[in-house]
Amino acid sequence: MFGHLSYGIWLILFISIGFFSCNVHDLKAKLTPHHHESATDKLINYILFEYYTETNHALYRYVNILSPVPATKSQINADFFGDPSVGQVSGKTKLIFIHGWDFTERNTDPPTDKYTKVTKLLGTWNQALEFADNNVSNVYSNYEIYVFTYRTSDYVANNGRRFIDTLNTYFATADKVIILAHSMGGLVSRAALYHPNNTKDVIDNIVSLGTPYYGSPFASPQYQNNDLSSIGSIVGFVTGTPGGKDLGYTNGGTLGSNPLPGQTISGSYNPYLESLLGQTFRDSKVSVYYGDLAGSCSGHDVIYASGCLVLNSTSPQFPNTDGIVSAYSGQLYGNPVAGRFSQSAFDHSQMSFRNPANPSSTAAVQSFFSTVITYTNGL
Numbered sequence: 001m002f003g004h005l006s007y008g009i010w011l012i013l014f015i016s017i018g019f020f021s022c023n024v025h026d027l028k029a030k031l032t033p034h035h036h037e038s039a040t041d042k043l044i045n046y047i048l049f050e051y052y053t054e055t056n057h058a059l060y061r062y063v064n065i066l067s068p069v070p071a072t073k074s075q076i077n078a079d080f081f082g083d084p085s086v087g088q089v090s091g092k093t094k095l096i097f098i099h100g101w102d103f104t105e106r107n108t109d110p111p112t113d114k115y116t117k118v119t120k121l122l123g124t125w126n127q128a129l130e131f132a133d134n135n136v137s138n139v140y141s142n143y144e145i146y147v148f149t150y151r152t153s154d155y156v157a158n159n160g161r162r163f164i165d166t167l168n169t170y171f172a173t174a175d176k177v178i179i180l181a182h183s184m185g186g187l188v189s190r191a192a193l194y195h196p197n198n199t200k201d202v203i204d205n206i207v208s209l210g211t212p213y214y215g216s217p218f219a220s221p222q223y224q225n226n227d228l229s230s231i232g233s234i235v236g237f238v239t240g241t242p243g244g245k246d247l248g249y250t251n252g253g254t255l256g257s258n259p260l261p262g263q264t265i266s267g268s269y270n271p272y273l274e275s276l277l278g279q280t281f282r283d284s285k286v287s288v289y290y291g292d293l294a295g296s297c298s299g300h301d302v303i304y305a306s307g308c309l310v311l312n313s314t315s316p317q318f319p320n321t322d323g324i325v326s327a328y329s330g331q332l333y334g335n336p337v338a339g340r341f342s343q344s345a346f347d348h349s350q351m352s353f354r355n356p357a358n359p360s361s362t363a364a365v366q367s368f369f370s371t372v373i374t375y376t377n378g379l
Contacts, residue, residue, distance in 0.1 A: 056151035073126035095143035099124035100183025137373035153241035160191025182352040186211025210351035214329035220249035258334030287339035290330025291322030291346035304347035
């Protein structure tokens, strides 16, 4: 009964995000590299791959080119994003938005141009930037606004290195830098915080929004095989990248991490997340917000409503989630963070100030935006 229900839910989910036009196995075959290449071809492809991976991230300074008229989210385009070194004001706090995972990405994709990068980041932050342009909670007055984008299919550690190297390039120790990170962006930010290249200690604070610090059950092979046989191959495909695998759920309790009190998946272990969780000496710079639907799945975007229903219906059950990330995972359970806040009835998308289930109603997400910015004002 549930297997049939879960298959239908995930079929709707994939149709809703554009997979109706291609067969999963055909798409997988297209993305699988050929194995009959010559040694020269392999070397050339390796060099190209290494080049590609270092050209898919960027930091931009966000400036409203319509100023003093506030821009709506539909008006924001690539022209609003410029060189991060231009126009910096000494003593003004730098607020950097970093987005989360894009499951459609692959490392084999060609290098992204500025238009593609901006399209990606606006997929998460267009509503927040509209709030900023309207100076909600004085964000546009109090901060210089930046956005960072990256290829989410690559390892979190690699993107953490790229992020800290970029911050070191454009900012100094004397600058106050606050990172506002959604989902995987929080993992990348925390990886940057603890990376050996963080020699300038340029990150003052990280405020994460729905970050899967212990991973997500949907990225765990053990969970996919547990009462989810009808969708396991599909979920396994969309998490079949280095970045997707880094999101795999882990139970804690090794390499210095805290064991989760319940809601464990038998055999689920992510050594990268365990090692990152075990580092705590800079967590006084980290604050976390996490969504909690408390089992009330209806009234949300189909992706997160479906995820919520699955997480509430399988074993082990995860009643407290944002439809993707469990509350324990999102709150960085057990680590000595600066602040830990639950956002009641918010799904994973709303945690980045979007409300796709009802785009015409923005009051709740604007209030949350104001709450978060008011908090950062006090950091």
